Every structure is written in C-alpha cells, then in structure tokens.
Amino acid sequence: MRRLCLFLSLFLALSMSCWADEQTVIYRLNYNWLQKIDVADGKVLAERAVAGSENSTVEVTEHGVIVRQGNESKVYSKSDLTPIDLAVDSEKVIKSPLEDVKDKFTYQERRHWLIAGTETKIDGYNYWFSGTPQQIFTFGKNKISVLTENNLYIFRTFPKGNLVRKVSLRPIFDWTKWNNFLGVLIVAGCVFTCTSLAKKGKNLFIREIFGLSALDEAVGRATEMGKPVLFVPGVGEVDSTQTMAALSILGYVSDCTADYDIPIIVPNCSPIVMSMAQDIAEHAYIKAGRPDTYVEDYICYISGDQFGFASGTCGMMVREKPAAIFYMGTFLAEALILAETGYSTGAIQIAGTASASQLPFFVASCDYTLIGEELYAASAYLSKDPEQIGSLKGQDVAKAIIMILIILGVISVSLHWTWISCLWTVI
Amino acid sequence: MIVQFYVYPLNWLSDLFNDFYNIVLTFSFILGALSLFDVNGKKIVQQSPGWGYNLVLLISLVITLICGLFIAPPGHLPIDEGTAFDWIFKYLFNPLSGATYSLLAFYIASASFRAFRARSPEATVLLITAFLVMLFRVPLGEHLWHCLPFVGQFDISKFIEDWIMGGFNAAGQRAIMFGASVGLISVSLKILLGIERSYLGGD
Amino acid sequence: MIDKLANLDRRWIFVFLAISVILPLIWPLGLPVEISDMTRKYYDIVEKLPEGSYVCMSFDYGPGTKIECHPMAIATLHHLFRKKCKVVSLSLWAEGSMFPREAFAEVAPIYGAKYGEDYLELGYSSGGEAILRGMGEDVRNIFPKDMYGRPLDSFPMMKKVKGWNSFSLVCSWSMGTPGVAEYVRVVAGQYNRPVVAGTTAVTTPEAYPFFNAHQIGSLLGGLRGACEYELLVGIKNGQATRGIESQSSTHFFIAFLIILANIIYFAKRKEE
Incomplete structure (x- = not known):
C-alpha cells in the first residue's frame, strides 16, 4: 500500500511538470500570404512565404487553400497543410488541440480547442471556413470553442505587436x-x-479446467503405451505472452514426463523458444534423476515459416507416433493441419490458444481445448501456488x-x- | 516499456529496446541454423531411416542461403527480380506454401464430417449458423436462395453480415479478446514481478 | 450401409472435394456476385481519396494465403493508380516483402506509374508493432532506404512523406499477427489515420469488432471480399472472381458432408 501511494504521488508530480517541446512546421495565413513557419524549441527559425503576395488573394475551401495571383491560382490540398496552431506570444501558452474525430473516412473532423491564459499581445483570431471569415472570440481563459464539421480551418492572428513566437508545452504524462x-x-x-x-x-475457489485436469491423464496414457509425448509451443516468438504461457505448461508437462521416464519431443518455430524449451526440459529430467531420458535432439528448431514448421511437425508425428500431443501457444493457419495429422495418429490431443480464429479448428479436432485465458490460467492452476x-x-x-x-x-x-x-x- | 508508453520523454526507450530485440533475434537465427545442421547432420551420418530427406533439407538450406546472400548479377541485389533467390521464392517456396495451405481445405472437410454433430442444443445452433454462413455467403447459395418462393425476397447475405458476423460473431470475438487481454496483463505482471518463473526452467 | 458410411475412409472425402474444386474451374457457372455493403464502403473510402493522396499498403501475408489477399491488393492498386494516388508499400512479414514487387509489376505499367514517382517499396523489417510505432514520426527512422538500398530522400514522391500523418489512407492485408490489430492499435489509435483492412476468411471474424467500433473503415473478407471488390473496380476475370465458384461448390460439398454425418449420427443413435 505504501509503495502504491509512493508510486501515485511520484506519478502526479511528474505529470504536473512540463517541458518545452519542439514544434514542427506550421502553415499560417498571414494577410495575403500562405506562410510556412519552422519552429524549434520555442523559437521561430524561419518564416517564408509559400505562396501569395500583397496582390494575391487567399481563399479557403472545403478541399484546401487556393492562392490566386492575377490569372494564376494554386491549390494546397488538406493533406499538404498541417492543422494550424494558434501563434502566440512566448509567455502565453496554447495547448495542443484535442482532436475528436467523428468520421475520418469522409474527412469530417471536429475539433475542440483549449485556450489557456490571457493573450495580452494577441488582438484576436479570425478563422475561415469555406471562404467566409468568422470571428470566434478575442480573449478567453480556458475557453473551449467547438468547431463545426466538414470544414478546413485556417486561423489568422492579429498580433498587437510584431512579435510572433510559438511555444508549445505539454506535460510529461500523455493525458490522451x-x-x-x-x-x-x-x-x-x-x-x-x-x-x-x-x-x-x-x-480462493477456482473452477475445474478440464483441459488442464486431463494433462496428467494424457501423460499417463503415453507412459502406459511406452510412447513419447509431443509438445508444440506454437509459432509465436518469445515476446508473445501466449508462448510464455505455453513454456510454463511445458515445465509442468516435462516434470510429468521426467517422473514417468518417457521422452518429450518439442518442435520449435523460433530458435529462442527452442533454447528456452531445452533448458526447461533438461532441468526437469535432471531434477527427476533421469538425465539419460532427455534427448536434446528431440527439442529442435524446425523452420521459421509456419507451413515449413507444420510440415516438419507433421512428419515428426507420423514417424514418432506420440501417444499424447499438446498444442499450446500462438497458432495461425497451420493449426488444423497439425491437429488433423495428430488425430490420424490416434494420439490424445490437448490444445490451448488465445488465437480466436484457430479455436474452432482445435475444438473440432482435439479432445480438450483451453480457450483464451484458460491458457494463461494454466500455470497458476497446475502449480497450485497461492x-x-x-x-x-x-x-x-x-x-x-x-x-x-x-x-x-x-x-x-x-x-x-x-x-x-x-x-x-x-x- | 510500460512507462515509456505513457511518459513522453521516455518514448525513445521503445526504439532502443526494439533494436536490442531485433539484434538478439537476428543472432538467434544462427542458433536455429546450427540446430538444424546438428539434428539433421546426425541423422545423415547415422543413416537413420529417411536420411535422404534430411540431406535435401540441408542442401536446400545452404543453396537458398548462398543465393540470397551472394549470387546476384552485377549492379543488382541478390533479392532483385530475376535473380536465383527470386526464382526459388516464386517457383519453389510459393507453390510449396500454397500446397501446404491448401491441405486445410481437405482437413476441414474431414474434420467437419467427423466432428459436426448435433449432439446438444448448442451444437445444433452452431450447425445451423455454420450452414447459413457457408451456403449463403457464396454466389451459388445466394442464387439458390433468391429462387426460393416467398423467403427469396429477403436479403440473406445482409442478415448474415449484419446479424451473424457483425452481431453474434463480433460479440463472441470481443468476449474472447477481453478475456485473453486481461489474462495477458495478468501473466505479464506475474512475469515482470517474478511471481511466474516456470518458463525459466529453474526452481 | 450406415456403418460403412460412418467408417468412410477420409481419402474418399478428399477425392470428392478435389473434384468439387476442379470442376468449376474447368466449367465456370458464371453466377452473379452480389456486392455487400462492407465492400461498397471499402470502395467508397478509396474512391473519396483526393487525387495525389499518399496511401500506405502493408502486405502482411505469405504465399499460402496469397490467393485471398493478393487479389485485394491488385484491385486496390488498380483503383489507386486510376486516381493517381501515390503508393508506399511495406511488409511486416518476411515472405510478404516479395509480393509488392509482383503487384506493382502487374498493375503499374497499365497506368504508366513509375517507381519513385508514383510508388515505392520499403520492404520488410522485423518487429511488428514496434516497426509501426517507430515509423510514426518519420518513416526514415525504420526505413532509411527503400527495399533496393536507395535512400528514401532520393525519390521525388518521398519529399512529402514524413510519418503516418502523411498518409491519407493505410491498407493492411493480413493473415494473422502482426496484422490488422497492430495497425488498429498504432496507426488508427495513436495517429488517427484511416485504416482499411483485407483479411483471409479465417481471420475476418477477428477483425469484425474493429470494424464495428469504427477503428477500421472497412474490411474485405476472404476470397468473397476480393471477388466483390474486383467486380466493383472493373477487373474482368480476376483471380478471385475465377476462384469464387470453386469456393461455392466446395462449401456445398462440405454442407452435404455435415448433413450426411448427422444422418449417420442420428441413425446410429436410433439403433442404440
């Protein structure tokens, strides 16, 4: 509890503090110019005109900005222009807008602007949509302005002085x-x-998970038949939690097979998972006092490709004819290939995966299936550790x-x- | 990694750890290749039953490696179009993967024949749903449906898409996703805090 | 008879299944395909893109599922090049990195699209979701060069591309992980970019919650979705269109097998 309070207070302290952040390019309408402003560390590096002059006109339409000069016109589409931030004096702060996109697929957007502080050096703001100037407000403290949909907003500021600088601050914690x-x-x-x-x-009561209760039965069956056990830890890499859960179950299964003195075969799709599986199995057999039953070649790397892995594993099933097969971890399209081949060998099959698309295939082909979180519960269920x-x-x-x-x-x-x-x- | 997700100044940690992971993963492929040579090499030396297949595996591994790393026309990368590696990918790897994937169709048929029985009310509901989706999501089924009197006017594919796929299926998928996600958080916490240690292979 | 059927060698099932797949390929029925609302929505999203928009396409599938996902990619490329959009391709799967080249080689010459000006291949990088996050602010953080080793900045079209915000649409064709879920979490969730997806028929149910939550704009599901989109785009005799009739006959055959299995089951239960 104390640690939790300490953590929370530290987090609150951090989240309140701010630091100056680099800002990217801003496009701004300034009188009759479409201007590009490069800002970094709160300083304006360069301001240059993208288009326009004193004699040009700038029109905002729903598709973008049109800059006309004489008979020539150029269109800057929405994708060319970043949503503009309001340029203010350096002392004042404007927080980044919180975007609430209603339906981005029809390019309708709705933005809430949060303005903080009083802008003593800014006279006011105008914005355009569809070519019509509209004034939102002059000053405001924490004023929220909800803009309407389906329009591109370009803001034009009226600074009282010539100083135009932008500082954007954001807190350390990402409040979004x-x-x-x-x-x-x-x-x-x-x-x-x-x-x-x-x-x-x-x-604490835990309901019975039939797939896990059947693990002992499956290993026992293999012992009676004198055949090995096959354990497939899936095609996921070690960064997948399903693979970690599978390796936890492998620990339990290899303890059982070591106790019953039968070999365990573990084909792998990832070299890292292979080395972890080798460690787990070797330790189990050494702990049980049966290091000679452990065969390192049975825990091998097949292929990184899912179908290469499936082919190799199916070959192992048909040759070694295991009595019990466990499929635990991440599985993709090869799940049914493995399960059907396993079924054809007559082995008892127990599967467990959180890959929802493969669950129906396992349910159809395997004797027991651990669905989703039951796979994650396996380690706790089997170890009975409080x-x-x-x-x-x-x-x-x-x-x-x-x-x-x-x-x-x-x-x-x-x-x-x-x-x-x-x-x-x-x- | 958890902290960097929420704290702006630490976002760079994600890239750093990702680079670490990629480097370790790359070196682990050497480990995998060594394992392949070790296991298959032993079977070839001992002339175990079927050692010819092990030899084919090793030869194809070496050839693909050499083609992908070294064999390229001047001014081209080994993976460019028209190179030996590209040929292996297009005319060996693609058809073999496609053939293995196509086995699924046969296995689905045999699994369906064996397992899809109306043993209980739930199984019956599953069967009926499976029929609807399988038969009426294909052009032949839609055509036959529209030939039926009275009911043929009802848009079955919209019903399947909106109600079955978008309704019942999506609800079930979400439920599994929620459960698996909460389980994932819990297991990750246990691993990070050292409560879960069985994957390490020690006590 | 019932016992014989109950113990039917599954190889007979395989033989009849093979016949049901092959026959429609030789003698196509030419049945009309109804276009679903979801495919129409996908079409509308691409159609509404302004000319010259930048689109990112992710080829996250392997050779096994090429038959379902590749036609979607080809049809989308036709649509995008017709609208003079710029396309940047990448892959989160090692096997998928070779497919953009095939797709561009098939479609680009028809519209006169040029490499480096109208389309670009970034290639493959391992890491899945971490790659997408790394690309967020600047694509060059992860892909400083294209698939063929040339610096990205040497291409005219890449001058306007920075991070995910540079793309008007992101298309993900995936058969598993990494795939749609990663794009939803990073590109749609963090960077708020429009994402559309094409998935294999097996993984389509998994993607439906994302579609219902408007995290992806639309979804093409399996061979059927690819076929519908090919028809909407106007591709005659596309790969998916040719394959859909085989799928029809196969589905009917499997339905027949299920009915037969249930008849056997109830007959045996009655005997007992």
Whole structure:
C-alpha cells in the first residue's frame, strides 16, 4: 500500500511538470500570404512565404487553400497543410488541440480547442471556413470553442505587436492515454489485491479446467503405451505472452514426463523458444534423476515459416507416433493441419490458444481445448501456488469490473450521456 | 516499456529496446541454423531411416542461403527480380506454401464430417449458423436462395453480415479478446514481478 | 450401409472435394456476385481519396494465403493508380516483402506509374508493432532506404512523406499477427489515420469488432471480399472472381458432408 501511494504521488508530480517541446512546421495565413513557419524549441527559425503576395488573394475551401495571383491560382490540398496552431506570444501558452474525430473516412473532423491564459499581445483570431471569415472570440481563459464539421480551418492572428513566437508545452504524462492507464491500474490493482489475500491464506475457489485436469491423464496414457509425448509451443516468438504461457505448461508437462521416464519431443518455430524449451526440459529430467531420458535432439528448431514448421511437425508425428500431443501457444493457419495429422495418429490431443480464429479448428479436432485465458490460467492452476491462484482471482475480478463498465457504457451511449462516454473513447 | 508508453520523454526507450530485440533475434537465427545442421547432420551420418530427406533439407538450406546472400548479377541485389533467390521464392517456396495451405481445405472437410454433430442444443445452433454462413455467403447459395418462393425476397447475405458476423460473431470475438487481454496483463505482471518463473526452467 | 458410411475412409472425402474444386474451374457457372455493403464502403473510402493522396499498403501475408489477399491488393492498386494516388508499400512479414514487387509489376505499367514517382517499396523489417510505432514520426527512422538500398530522400514522391500523418489512407492485408490489430492499435489509435483492412476468411471474424467500433473503415473478407471488390473496380476475370465458384461448390460439398454425418449420427443413435 505504501509503495502504491509512493508510486501515485511520484506519478502526479511528474505529470504536473512540463517541458518545452519542439514544434514542427506550421502553415499560417498571414494577410495575403500562405506562410510556412519552422519552429524549434520555442523559437521561430524561419518564416517564408509559400505562396501569395500583397496582390494575391487567399481563399479557403472545403478541399484546401487556393492562392490566386492575377490569372494564376494554386491549390494546397488538406493533406499538404498541417492543422494550424494558434501563434502566440512566448509567455502565453496554447495547448495542443484535442482532436475528436467523428468520421475520418469522409474527412469530417471536429475539433475542440483549449485556450489557456490571457493573450495580452494577441488582438484576436479570425478563422475561415469555406471562404467566409468568422470571428470566434478575442480573449478567453480556458475557453473551449467547438468547431463545426466538414470544414478546413485556417486561423489568422492579429498580433498587437510584431512579435510572433510559438511555444508549445505539454506535460510529461500523455493525458490522451489516461483511460488506458486507469484500466491498467484497475487490472493491476485487482491482481495485486487478490495475490495478497491468497498469500494471507484465504481460500480462493477456482473452477475445474478440464483441459488442464486431463494433462496428467494424457501423460499417463503415453507412459502406459511406452510412447513419447509431443509438445508444440506454437509459432509465436518469445515476446508473445501466449508462448510464455505455453513454456510454463511445458515445465509442468516435462516434470510429468521426467517422473514417468518417457521422452518429450518439442518442435520449435523460433530458435529462442527452442533454447528456452531445452533448458526447461533438461532441468526437469535432471531434477527427476533421469538425465539419460532427455534427448536434446528431440527439442529442435524446425523452420521459421509456419507451413515449413507444420510440415516438419507433421512428419515428426507420423514417424514418432506420440501417444499424447499438446498444442499450446500462438497458432495461425497451420493449426488444423497439425491437429488433423495428430488425430490420424490416434494420439490424445490437448490444445490451448488465445488465437480466436484457430479455436474452432482445435475444438473440432482435439479432445480438450483451453480457450483464451484458460491458457494463461494454466500455470497458476497446475502449480497450485497461492500467489498465482490469487492472481487468477484478480483476473476474474478485473473481468467483472469490465463487464460492469460495458453495461454502463451501453447505457450511457444509448441515453446520450456524452459526459461519461468519453471514458470509452478509443485511444 | 510500460512507462515509456505513457511518459513522453521516455518514448525513445521503445526504439532502443526494439533494436536490442531485433539484434538478439537476428543472432538467434544462427542458433536455429546450427540446430538444424546438428539434428539433421546426425541423422545423415547415422543413416537413420529417411536420411535422404534430411540431406535435401540441408542442401536446400545452404543453396537458398548462398543465393540470397551472394549470387546476384552485377549492379543488382541478390533479392532483385530475376535473380536465383527470386526464382526459388516464386517457383519453389510459393507453390510449396500454397500446397501446404491448401491441405486445410481437405482437413476441414474431414474434420467437419467427423466432428459436426448435433449432439446438444448448442451444437445444433452452431450447425445451423455454420450452414447459413457457408451456403449463403457464396454466389451459388445466394442464387439458390433468391429462387426460393416467398423467403427469396429477403436479403440473406445482409442478415448474415449484419446479424451473424457483425452481431453474434463480433460479440463472441470481443468476449474472447477481453478475456485473453486481461489474462495477458495478468501473466505479464506475474512475469515482470517474478511471481511466474516456470518458463525459466529453474526452481 | 450406415456403418460403412460412418467408417468412410477420409481419402474418399478428399477425392470428392478435389473434384468439387476442379470442376468449376474447368466449367465456370458464371453466377452473379452480389456486392455487400462492407465492400461498397471499402470502395467508397478509396474512391473519396483526393487525387495525389499518399496511401500506405502493408502486405502482411505469405504465399499460402496469397490467393485471398493478393487479389485485394491488385484491385486496390488498380483503383489507386486510376486516381493517381501515390503508393508506399511495406511488409511486416518476411515472405510478404516479395509480393509488392509482383503487384506493382502487374498493375503499374497499365497506368504508366513509375517507381519513385508514383510508388515505392520499403520492404520488410522485423518487429511488428514496434516497426509501426517507430515509423510514426518519420518513416526514415525504420526505413532509411527503400527495399533496393536507395535512400528514401532520393525519390521525388518521398519529399512529402514524413510519418503516418502523411498518409491519407493505410491498407493492411493480413493473415494473422502482426496484422490488422497492430495497425488498429498504432496507426488508427495513436495517429488517427484511416485504416482499411483485407483479411483471409479465417481471420475476418477477428477483425469484425474493429470494424464495428469504427477503428477500421472497412474490411474485405476472404476470397468473397476480393471477388466483390474486383467486380466493383472493373477487373474482368480476376483471380478471385475465377476462384469464387470453386469456393461455392466446395462449401456445398462440405454442407452435404455435415448433413450426411448427422444422418449417420442420428441413425446410429436410433439403433442404440
């Protein structure tokens, strides 16, 4: 709890502090010029005219900006121009606009501008849309101006003095991701709380996961038949959490096979996963006092290509004829090829993956299937470690909170409660 | 990596760690190649049953490596169009991958024949949905549907797209995604905090 | 009879399946294909692009799924080049890096598009989502050179390209991970760029939640989606259009197998 408070206070302190940030190019309409301003570290490096002169006219249309000079005209489309920030005096701050894009696919945009502080050196702002000048306001403290859809806005400032400099400040913490951060805090909080409760000895109920309960049965079957066990850790790399979960299950399975003195075969799609699997299996067999049963060549790298891997693994299945096959981890299109080949060998098959597109194939071909989070729950379920079981309960609590939030979200959007539906804004 | 996602001044850490990961991954391919040579080489030396296939594997590995790294016409990269590597990719790798992927069609047919039985009400609902989606998302099915009296006027493909795919399917996919994502956060936290250590292979 | 059917050797199933795939290829039925709303939306999104827009195309599929995803890419290229859009291609899959070259070689000469002026290949870089994040501010952070080793700044079209904000549309054709989900998280989520996707039929259900949440503009699903889009763009006798009839007959055959299996199941249950 103390650590949590310390972390929160540190985070709040950091988030309040700001630093000057580099700014990129701004396009600005200045009288009859379309001007390009390069700004870095709060200083204007260069201002140069892109187009226009004292005799030219600048017109803003829904497609972009048209600069006309005499009989010539040039169009600068929307994609050429970055949304303009308001140029202010260096002492004053304008925060970046928070964009609320309604339907970006029809190029309709809606922006909320947040203006902070009083701009003593700026007389006011004009903006154009569709060629008609409109004045928003002159000064404002934290004034929000909601602009309408389907228009390109070009702002023109009327500085009282000649000084035009831009400083854009933003806080250290990315506030656009606040609801994402809150979500992580909620989930982490649930996991930590339940883990502490479990450590204190509280009995936490976990329902039976049939696929995991059948692991022992499958290894036992292999022992009776005197055949090896095949474990496929999927095609994911080591950075995939599914692969890590699969390797945790491999630890348990290799402990079982080591105890029963039967070899384990682990074909791999990634060299790093292969070396981790070799470590896990070797340690299990050494711990069980059966180092001679461990065959390093059985834990090998097949191919980085999914179909090459599937072909090689199918070949291993047909040649070695394992009695039990486990598919745990990330699987793509090769899932059914593996599962059907495994079925044809007569082995008992247990699969577990969070790749939703492959679950139906595993359900159709395998005897037991761990769906989604059951794969992640496997390590806790198998080890029966109180800490890990606590984290599993924490997961469930977090899911319950998500369910409540979903219901609230549906209600708030249905009743047009926009003040609360911002919680569900996709970042 | 978690902190850099939320804190602006640390965003550069993501690129740095990504570079580290790419370097380690690249070197790990050497490890993979050595494993391939070791395992297959032993089988060739011992002349185990089917050692010819192991020899083919090693030869094709070496040839592809040499073609991809060294063999190129002057002024061209080894992976340019018309090179040996390009030929291997177009006329060996592509057809072989396509052939392996096409096995799925046959396996789906045999799996469907074996597993899709109306054993329970849920299985029956699954079957009916599978029929609707399989039969009426293809031109032949749509054509036959429109030939039916009365019901033929009803737009079945819109019903499938909006209600089945966009409604029931999307809800189910989201549920699995939510569950898997929460599980992912939990497992990641456990790994980061050292609660979960079984993947390391030690006690 | 029931027992014989119940113990049917699966090789007979394979034989009949092969026949159902091959026959429509030899004798096409020529059935009309109804265009779905989703494909129409995809078409409209591309059609609404202003001329000269920059579009990023991501070829995240391998040779196995080329038959589903490549026709989508070809049809989209036809559409984009017709609108004189500039196309930058990349790949998050190693195998996918060779497909842009094939696609551009097929389509670019028809519209007189030139490499470096109208289209460019960035190639492949490993890292998945990290690559997309790295490209966010500047593409050159990840791809300082094109696929053939030439600096990006030496190409006229790349002068206007900085990061993701330079692109008016991002197209992702994927068969798995990394793919659509990564583009949704980074490009659509962080940089707020319009993303459209084309997926294999197996991974289309996974992409539907993104479509419903408006995180992707539209979705082409499998061979059917590719066929519909080919017809909308006006490609006659495209690869997907030729294959869709095989898919029709195969689906009907599998449906027949399922019915047969259930008849056998209920017959056996009745016997017991």
